[in-house]
Amino acid sequence: MPELPEVETIKRGLERDIVGQKIIEVEVRAPKLFIGESAKLINEPIEKVWRRAKVLIIQTKRFSALIHLKMTGQLIYKGKEIVIGGHPDKLYLQPLPHNHTHIIFKLSGGTLYFNDLRKFGWVKVFNKTDDIDELIHAVGPEFDSPTFTLKYFSEKLAKKKAITIKQLLLDQSIVAGIGNIYADEILFASKIHPLTKVKDLTKSQIKKIFDNIPKILNLAINSGGSSSQTYRQIDGKMGTYLEIAKVYKREKLPCKICKTPIKRIKIAGRSSHFCPYCQKSS
DNA sequence: CACTTGACCTGTCCGC
DNA sequence: TGCGGACAGGTCAAGT
Numbered sequence: 640m641p642e643l644p645e646v647e648t649i650k651r652g653l654e655r656d657i658v659g660q661k662i663i664e665v666e667v668r669a670p671k672l673f674i675g676e677s678a679k680l681i682n683e684p685i686e687k688v689w690r691r692a693k694v695l696i697i698q699t700k701r702f703s704a705l706i707h708l709k710m711t712g713q714l715i716y717k718g719k720e721i722v723i724g725g726h727p728d729k730l731y732l733q734p735l736p737h738n739h740t741h742i743i744f745k746l747s748g749g750t751l752y753f754n755d756l757r758k759f760g761w762v763k764v765f766n767k768t769d770d771i772d773e774l775i776h777a778v779g780p781e782f783d784s785p786t787f788t789l790k791y792f793s794e795k796l797a798k799k800k801a802i803t804i805k806q807l808l809l810d811q812s813i814v815a816g817i818g819n820i821y822a823d824e825i826l827f828a829s830k831i832h833p834l835t836k837v838k839d840l841t842k843s844q845i846k847k848i849f850d851n852i853p854k855i856l857n858l859a860i861n862s863g864g865s866s867s868q869t870y871r872q873i874d875g876k877m878g879t880y881l882e883i884a885k886v887y888k889r890e891k892l893p894c895k896i897c898k899t900p901i902k903r904i905k906i907a908g909r910s911s912h913f914c915p916y917c918q919k920s921s
Numbered sequence: 922c923a924c925t926t927g928a929c930c931t932g933t934c935c936g937c
Numbered sequence: 938t939g940c941g942g943a944c945a946g947g948t949c950a951a952g953t
Contacts, residue, residue, distance in 0.1 A: 642946055693947075709947050711931085739931085757930045759947070776949075801924065811948080818946050867946060868933085887946095907925075910944080 641708045643816025644859035645870050645878060646693050649714055652873035653688040656716050660685050660746040669741035675764030680704060691771050692778045692815035698767060705763045705774065711869040712760030718749040756869055777812040782852050787814055792849050796837050804840060805833035805906045814852065820865050820887045823912045825851045827886045832918045833911040886912040
């Protein structure tokens with residue numbers, strides 16, 4: 640599920656709702672998804688919540704709990720005063736906990752539920768002092784970091800030969816946080832065909848992509864992310880980015896610019912959406 | 922070394 | 938209604 644904008648939205652929700660609380664109990668229903676000792680977190684006050692790439696970090700006085708939501712992970716928070724009511728969703732947001740609730744964090748002021756339909760996600764506990772970048776596999780700079788410059792981006796691209804620009808944007812070691820939705824949206828905004836080989840991109844095309852990365856990601860963050868199926872904000876609300884998406888999940892629908900039907904093709908196993916008229920280069 | 926292909930899981934949807 | 942296959946926000950290890 641979540642790409643950077645979704646994880647960032649969840650991070651902001653957690654920041655608002657759980658920082659300052661104490662972890663009272665951790666119930667691990669699916670041991671496979673919890674790496675490390677859950678007992679370490681008990682009685683720990685939550686000092687900070689932050690994000691690196693698509694990984695959330697709940698930092699307590701002594702430890703860091705890293706959380707990856709992969710495709711279908713959710714974090715839902717229920718404060719004590721909130722009555723858990725019925726929900727329109729069949730599966731993804733039934734009254735909690737439900738069959739897909741795998742880890743439950745009981746906090747001093749409420750409960751945080753980790754749900755994951757496909758069980759790809761995980762929670763790992765490390766010491767607070769551990770270097771997060773060493774714990775996350777080959778992760779590049781954040782899109783809004785001062786180290787993510789046009790020069791850096793161009794140099795990285797120059798080292799790639801055969802792969803397409805779509806695949807490159809999904810490579811977390813180049814720039815962290817872009818996934819399938821926003822890769823397609825960034826390429827539409829840049830008017831570049833997703834199958835274009837990286838080596839065939841012109842300087843001005845590279846610049847366009849570089850400029851559209853923060854533009855699209857910030858727009859998505861401001862929309863609270865994209866709720867395609869399972870993604871929800873921590874209070875259960877959906878993100879609204881898909882309402883303004885130009886190509887993702889819009890196969891056969893008219894392009895919002897030129898009315899040409901949007902196409903969907905497979906690139907390296909992932910579906911890719913584009914406008915065959917607006918994104919001609921390939 | 923650069924790049925591609927499955928595997929990890931469980932569910933929904935679509936065509937026959 | 939049932940059955941098979943494709944598909945779903947992401948990584949990774951193993952294979953070529």
